[in-house]
Amino acid sequence: MEVFYPGYPVNATKKETYVCDYSELLSSQNISIVAAVGNRGEMGKQGRIPWHLPKDLHRFKALTIGHPIIMGRKTWESLPTKPLPERRNMVLTRQEHWAVVGAELFASPAEALAALPFHAEPFVIGGAAVFQEFLPLAKTIYLTRVLHDFEADTFFPAVKWEEWNLVEDEWVSKDEKNGYDCKFQKWEKKY
Numbered sequence: 001m002e003v004f005y006p007g008y009p010v011n012a013t014k015k016e017t018y019v020c021d022y023s024e025l026l027s028s029q030n031i032s033i034v035a036a037v038g039n040r041g042e043m044g045k046q047g048r049i050p051w052h053l054p055k056d057l058h059r060f061k062a063l064t065i066g067h068p069i070i071m072g073r074k075t076w077e078s079l080p081t082k083p084l085p086e087r088r089n090m091v092l093t094r095q096e097h098w099a100v101v102g103a104e105l106f107a108s109p110a111e112a113l114a115a116l117p118f119h120a121e122p123f124v125i126g127g128a129a130v131f132q133e134f135l136p137l138a139k140t141i142y143l144t145r146v147l148h149d150f151e152a153d154t155f156f157p158a159v160k161w162e163e164w165n166l167v168e169d170e171w172v173s174k175d176e177k178n179g180y181d182c183k184f185q186k187w188e189k190k191y
């Protein structure tokens, strides 16, 4: 598949357009997923995340600051602060006339990825619909396992974990501000 890719090379004039090989662009990009899930893969309920864990928010910020973040329109709407600062906010929507301030809109994952430079390190931050679409492309999953059963209406998609290596698995104890024990995991794609 070839895509129109206006951002390369960097000194292109406005009218010049370049076509690059999409698979080459994709393989140069280090796409990460960052998510937090309950015991049963719970991710969200009624447009919100079912827990409040400052330690996990801190991890999320540390991972994503300075990187492009890609999200679905519903996750964008759920953000308490829009846009998330110091990150390029990229939102997927199929609605042609939807408009927002502070984010770039894209009609498909391919369009969003094509708008990134070679060797970009984007983070896909949800929700479930968008995780499902980016899972085959991701090289890394940063997963916070929140060790509790939650009521939920949105769940992380099924993952073939045999295709992934668990390379970090940090225990994080609950405390007065963080109501649940967690594990901060990092998974890398085997091949």
Ligand SMILES: NC(=O)c1ccc[n+]([C@@H]2O[C@H](COP(=O)([O-])OP(=O)(O)OC[C@H]3O[C@@H](n4cnc5c(N)ncnc54)[C@H](OP(=O)(O)O)[C@@H]3O)[C@@H](O)[C@H]2O)c1
Pocket (backbone or CB within 6 Å): 034, 035, 036, 037, 042, 043, 044, 045, 046, 047, 048, 049, 071, 072, 073, 074, 075, 076, 078, 092, 093, 094, 095, 098, 106, 107, 108, 109, 125, 126, 127, 128, 129, 130, 131, 133, 154
């Ligand atoms: N626990 C976590 O780590 C975590 C992370 C993020 C979000 N969440 C939670 O997850 C829930 C939201 O997740 P969700 O799965 O319902 O929604 P979502 O993935 O955030 O957004 C879905 C929307 O994204 C757009 N979209 C998806 N795929 C697209 C594609 N291929 N091309 C163009 N647009 C596309 C569509 O927008 P349009 O309808 O506008 O076309 C679609 O309705 C909320 O409860 C949120 O709090 C949890």
